Amino acid sequence: QEVPEAIAGKDLKMALVKEWGTGTHMMMHINGTKAEAEKYGIKLSVIDANNDLLEMTNGIENAISNEMDAILISHGKADALYDSVEKALAAGIPVIVFDNDFDVPREIHQGKLVSIDQYDLMMGLISQMSLVEEMDGEANVVYNRVANVPPTDKRHRIWEGAILPTYTGIKAVATIDQGTDNPMGDAQTALETILTTSDEGEIDAVYAVWDEYAKGFYNAIVDSGKEIPLYSVDISNQDLAMMQDHPEIWRSSAAVNPAIVGEVQIRLALKALAGEDIPRYYSLDPVLVHVDDLPSKDEKRVSMDDLADYYDNWGSSDAFIEDWMYTLEESVK
């Protein structure tokens, strides 16, 4: 099929503006986006704002003054970015946002703005239910929340509004929130403190709302020599390696392949540029990665790419793939 006229033969440039770019999850998102961009011959600039919102604004403004064809955003706070995003949309540049949302008037955003998330409400639900099920509905839990980050807030809403009122045998005996500065290190130290000062057998399970915390928790549990199950959200290669090393500890994690987020962002941007219909909101389908579904570590070390072998809707998603994209791909080669 023909590549739409609006795109055909053009050198496309896009910017990916990220609130922060370190950590496995973020890297996979970047790599996924990059790989997809490369596939279609798109020149992608990645801007890592290093937790500085104004730097994100600067990145978006830079992209506008450099006449980029589309802007992909990941995270950030809506108020800080709103003006720049509005400016971009007004300039006709599609903006595809991951884990954030902008309340832009329809006449401006029509056909150019998409908010993607990993279906955090669902991820919270399936990961927390995994805990409830394995604990038979009764457990003293060290709970973790990271306040004021939109995705983790969504996950927390399920815990507070659905799980605790429903399964009254589940009790949060301690809550760890150490912010986002040094999540892995601080989580490890905090859980170590709680484990050493709690009485033997007092803690039945640990829940992590974000896998950066889960990694620190995992270290603390393993080092303590105790056998406390851990449930979490998000996954990375590193998490999988840990899970397989201690299947009795890190039981499950609800996740979406972050690479797919990037892929979908690129495709949606292409569709918007081609003038095709795009949705305003889109949530990816999460999967509960459970260690019991995976082979033992001696059998095979599992990576993110391999997860497709164990879960049908993992791996690549064909959401928003159009026939002309294959043509475009061919033409680039």
Place this chain on the structure above:
Amino acid sequence: MLEMKNITKEFPGVKALDGVNFNVGDSEIHALVGANGAGKSTLMKVLAGVYNTFDGEILIDGKKVDISNPKQAKKEGIVIVYQEVDTALIPSLSVAENIMMDYMINDQQNTFMDWKYIKKKAKEEVEALDLDINVNKNVGELSLSEKQMVLIGRAVFLEAKYLILDEPTAPLSLEESKKLFEIVNKLREQGMSIIFISHRLDEVFKICEKVSVLRNGKFIGSYDLEEMTIDKVVEKMLGKKLENTFPKIDCQINGTIFEAVDLSGKNGIESVDFKVRSGEIVGLAGLVGAGKTELSKLLFGDSKVTAGKIKLHGQEIYNQNTHQAVVNGLALVPEERHTEGVLVNESIETNLTLVNLDHYCSSSFISRKKIKEASLKVIDDVGIKTPSEKQLVNNLSGGNQQKVSIGKWLLSDYEVYIFDEPTKGIDVGSKAEIYKLIGEIVSNGKGVIYASSEFEEILGLTDRVYVMYDGKIVKELKTSETDEEELLFYSTGGGSSEDRRKK
């Protein structure tokens, strides 16, 4: 035999040394004199390896030696005690370590500190110098004179062949100086040669055999002191005869303008009573450590008054801080010029106009023109030797720095001027100029408080003297009716009810 041949050293804009030939024989005490800025310190720094570039050569016992860093100088047996003691001491380390520094650096074989040996040796050194200093104390807590003695202790320990003392007696009391001279003589007998720089020519005549004179960076000559007189030396130094050191000041002494009543301070001053009359120069005599500096600072608001009053023109004034003291009409030339008197990293003009910057501003905005004009005037009046008013004070000789420290108070009128050892390290010619300046101040009806541990100065300059001992005024004397002996008697605690020496 040490020979310095045809030494020339230039700084940007200044030829500090110009073809100087300077020889020192074996086992002699050799004085080096000259007016402020003549180049004495520079010549000695060349010898001590401070500068790695200069023209000319240095020979020891006829052999040419290469001295381009302090280590090489030390290897040749040349050791220097610098004029500015703080540049050579380590304030956060103990006296023992400061004395034994060179041992630690050069001789100590072991990696590990031999604390026992170091402390023992340092203690011996301190005792040999007849000092009462705990060797475990940090040097930062010592008084200036104690610091000076620590440095001398360090040099003595080194058993050098040539020991350079650059104005060692400036911060010392008579007694301490005497002690120093004994030590110096002892060292000479052991075969050491000492180069002795001083502006106190009487000292020079007391202990030296030969004198070399520098003037304006040029070598004037070397003379046997037996064939010289003080006046002759001064003439060689200045290039002209000096009429009289202490100018006759004829001026009317009137009513009391400044008064301290039963004044005590947080810094150890106890129940001090004294007054200053208009047109009067009042001396504060006393040995080092008597509390002259402390009293001066207390009056100037730099320490807290715990009891008593200060009155100006009969009215009580409160100096909560130095700023208020200045506003109230007091001026202070502090003792330690390098750290207190001048801002060494600023230009001369900035220093001179700092205390009354208001005068060179229009509504808070600075006028550079006014500042320049005023500074040029002071530079001229006080005779500061400098290529430009923009020169950094750090690049001036010690004496000229002192002139800046005094000069800054001369640009406007104050009621009472407090001078704390203002002629320390100043050459005789400049001294006379400073005395003249002080004379002008009092002849305008102002009062002057003049603190000094040099009795000769006190006797020559003042109208009345208060003698201090252990933080108290122990005696008031009329200058015309007293002499050195009496001053010494009271300064050493004679006649005081509790006859104890402060430890």
Place this chain on the structure above:
Amino acid sequence: MKTEEKNSIDLFNLLYKYGTIFVILATILFFSIFLDNFMKFSNIINIFRSVSIVGLISLAITMSLTVDGLDLSAAAIAGFAAVIAAKFMVIWELGTVPAIIVPILVGVIVGGVNAFFIIKMNISDLLATLSMMFLLTGISVTFQRGTAIYNYMPLPNNQGMAPGVLTDAYLFLGKGTIFSIPVPVIIMLIVALFVFVFLNHTKYGRFFYMIGSNQEAAKLSGIPVKKYKTMAYMMSGFIAAVAGLVLGARMGSGEVNAGDPYLMDSVAAAFIGFSVFGIGRPNALGSILGALLMGTLLNGLVMMNFPYYSQNIVKGVVLILALSLTYYKKKN
């Protein structure tokens, strides 16, 4: 031999005085050659706007540097000011004027408290302001239990929506333009001009420098050292608070810890500025140029599609380069 040395010294002198400028120009030249859109007016404005916060905070730090201090809390004061401003408008609905005046007052007071600890309690400046940084960060996070304050935010305990909004007048500070020059840039330039005139042409500025040069001697010359030191820290707080207002207005919210990321860059900018034109002291012009150097670099690198993770390397190298050029001479 003498003349030879002279020449090389002159070259060093030039580098010393104009090293930073030289690096800035070289950077600009380089980017203009390789990037089509770099010299566009809009991009230049863009660079200026992007450095406005760093520029302002580095001006605040400059004030403390003049009295030989270093105000590490400046960036935290900025963040705090932004939170207070948002609280006033969004939660307490008190209007623009208090939302601007109160944060500035708070900034000045915090500066005063810094001065108190440094002067009265004799704590070293680095430590006192470092502690203040922890404190302010803690307070501003606690103030809002870790959340940002923004229009229509939900209130805790299900009390509905926040009643107020960040007013347009306030937002103008961050987002407005005057003759197509962004307001943050204008504010930065005005403050820079003010600091420049204050430090170079008023007696107070000179007193600041003198205190920084030798506090003891300044005191014994009758300068009320404590008063002026306090003033310097208060002015630092003042300027930092202004930076905070601009920051808050640019972000359109009161973001907790929003100031923190600017600390290091601002300190670096102020230090780079020391030697611009051979001044050898903290100064307004230098600090702004230091900020511009870093902003220009970052802007160009992003435009050149430099891998984002290598940008820090370039930043480090150029920083070292600029500093080497300017400091090398001092040694001689």
Place this chain on the structure above:
Amino acid sequence: MKTEEKNSIDLFNLLYKYGTIFVILATILFFSIFLDNFMKFSNIINIFRSVSIVGLISLAITMSLTVDGLDLSAAAIAGFAAVIAAKFMVIWELGTVPAIIVPILVGVIVGGVNAFFIIKMNISDLLATLSMMFLLTGISVTFQRGTAIYNYMPLPNNQGMAPGVLTDAYLFLGKGTIFSIPVPVIIMLIVALFVFVFLNHTKYGRFFYMIGSNQEAAKLSGIPVKKYKTMAYMMSGFIAAVAGLVLGARMGSGEVNAGDPYLMDSVAAAFIGFSVFGIGRPNALGSILGALLMGTLLNGLVMMNFPYYSQNIVKGVVLILALSLTYYKKKN
């Protein structure tokens, strides 16, 4: 009059010397009363373990402080060392020994480069090490394109799985115990002892202090100032690299930027340590006690379930308190 003053001075003296200790004891007392398990042996061990990284980095910083410098890159060096160690074992399969020796060598070299810029290029220590921090952060991110390095990680470009693993010997550095004392604690104590002996009982240590206290005098006395300053920064790099190995082993991976969060706490610890026992100089014991003070606080606060954002307030207040106690005296 004299005796009266003496008493008040003595009290201050006590506070000055034992202020920090006093604050630590008070903190411990407070927590022991309100928390049942606080004084459990296992929790005390836990506190020590939690401060081991901050303690080690603050020892590194102490080395630079003795020569009157300040190594802001120490934390970045630690992070860098952890990345290198992981790279050696996981990607290049080169075994434990090189994975320990090479990062330490790199730390020493980085310290040397810092010294080069500070001494040869005459850049101020803060700026040089700040630039180095940017640089190292940049390099260590670039080194692995932003990802962490861990066992069984998939290699880029579908080259399968990483061949090596973090060896048990290496992990022992972070996770092992000897007689139920965690290895990181033992390492911290050994390094502290080493630094203590070095600074107080070897001539080199005394030379460091001499240089830090009066560089000019040290130079004129014939101490090779440049050599020892270089040595101080190299030792700082060395200790920082050791901290990095422990950090990497504790985390079980080479995380990018893992060292950065420890910078401020370590600087604070070293500064608090100045006045412990009235020493008045940067010193090993003080730095460790400073680190312990902060670790104890954090531990107790976590146990009390204190919201993390308020921990900064408490940290700030206690810091100010400890500093006030210790510095107030100096003024008098």
